[in-house]
Amino acid sequence: MNSRYLPLIITALVLGLLLAAGGYFFNNFLSLRVFINLFGDNAFVGVTAVGMTFVIISGGIDLSVASVIAFTTIFIAQTVQDGMHPLLSMTFALMLGLLFGAIQGWFISSFNLPPFLVTLAGMFFARGTGFIINDISLAIKHSFYSETIRGLAIPVAKVGRAVVRIPFTAQCLILFIIGGTLLAAFTRFGRNVYAIGSNEISARLMGVPVDRVKIMVYALSGFCATAAGCVVTFYMQSGNSSSFVGLEMDAIAAAVIGGTLLTGGVGWVAGTLMGVLILGTIQSLITFQGSLNNWWAKIFIGSLLFLFISVQQLLKHRLKGR
């Protein structure tokens, strides 16, 4: 077995263990409904994390995603209130997100600035512009939201009298995961991203268009974050420019737990999905338990991060030793 895949296997094991523990302690934990909700409720984290995975594989980081999500929700809420059709509004938002990411990528690649700082500036910028649009929470009232999106849920099973449906948000997540996996594994862009993350200088010498790929990576991350913002509006049915402070760290944590190396060059979109599911499972375990407090989630996630990073570190030493 290739030991490169060990982090991925450990991630799968942890996810399995968490789910099994949930099933052992709580009666209805392993039901279809809970599992589908795991996808639906964490869809926006997952969609963001797909873009983040690419950025991290390329050796960078994107701190602006949470603010971009908040900006998207308020942008859609405001434009829909002003009479724009939600689909048109979302198209505009996605284009803005793409452009915003590309501009960040341009600053990073052409001026050789640290991604941490540029996306930090992007984070403040997106947060502030969101507040300029509107600084209160706005409800989205449109038949597209209350009927069309709800109607897109796919019924999969009947439990008693209730029908279990896969909500549209979960479908979005699955779509992005599949798209991300294909993009990473089977396209020239994907290979270039891995090459840049492994060693930027050799990639440049081998003829990889480093600057262009970097711009595309950050544009992709901006696009994913905006898409995540759209997903948020699907189930919150509102926009708020002050929401999701600190979500970028969840996305980064999901990628790291999923086996992506923060130093770049190694990572899997499928691993990121498992990372997101692990974070979601911890959250639902705590909800099921009822008396446990939210801070245990933070401590547990921190410990998990430590576990995964240590394993990666040991692996690196072993590979070097050969």
Next chain:
Amino acid sequence: MRIVGIIIFWLAMVVFLYGTRRSRNVAFWPLLALACLLLFNLFFTQQFYRLELREGSFFGIPVPQLYGVPIDILNHASKVGILAIGMTLVIAVGGIDLSVGAVMAIAGAMMATLSVQLGVSPAACIAAALAAGLAAGMWNGFLVAVMGIPPMVATLILMVAGRGVAQLVTDGQIIIFNNPILTSIGNAFLLVPVPFLLMLLMLIATWITTRGTALGFLIEAVGDNEVASSRAGVSARTLKFLVYVFCGFCSAVAGLVQTSNIRSADANNIGLTLELDAIMAVVIGGTAMTGGRFYLASSVAGALLIQALTTTMYAKDVSPVVAPVPKALVILAVCLLQSERVRRLFIGRRGTA
């Protein structure tokens, strides 16, 4: 009193210029920005420099206290300034510490919980909080220096878990305390606010320890090229470890100041996103994130610049929620000014010899 305010501020400028004389090229931009901002306020913001003498208290002893916008800036900038001192050294060795905000929360939570729920004496509370900061720093240092984990990943662990630990300490409550000594740390005055004096004290102490001895030189050597410096006999690991411990200590002090200032420990919000402000202050001050060089006084000037900018916006009736936008532009501008390509545009071919 307006004239007095102006004189005090320009005096401070001269001190900063003098302190960063050796590194004038790098520190020039933040100081120029700060000077422009202060000049702008002199002409366009009414009563910006108006200072009053009021009755203040220093740990129960009545002392005179200055009151006015500039003093407010000094008071509010000191938290980020204290953080920036530790962060400067961490960035100088080529690292980064994302956990400072969480460590602030832990220190504040320790102090408040020990005092309110266990009735421990104030001195012991402060000592325990500082010890917690040192322990957090040791954990970070262990991960980075001993285990060799990249700093951003290593400190991410404590950034996520640390706030959880702080909430565990306070049991999720906002703990309000009214011990006169503990509430004085962040609210006392000795003509100027005590937090500012604390920051100045830490700046001077750190400056003497690093620049008065070879320590600063060694730190820069490790940041410049770790392998080369350890081959040359510098104990790079120990230095890296110590730098993170010091950063943990600075975070604890900043945590004490903020907790004391608001007279309550709110584990969820103390120091939230302040790690970003601290990193921003350091970078604005001209310390490159790649390590190898550091400018302590200039980092503190960066912290003052951020606060002066924020306060100016409040004074000009800019809504506080929009404030992040100018902040973003300032980071970007300073980054660009420090980037190789833009500098070449300014200097032309003269500088490339």
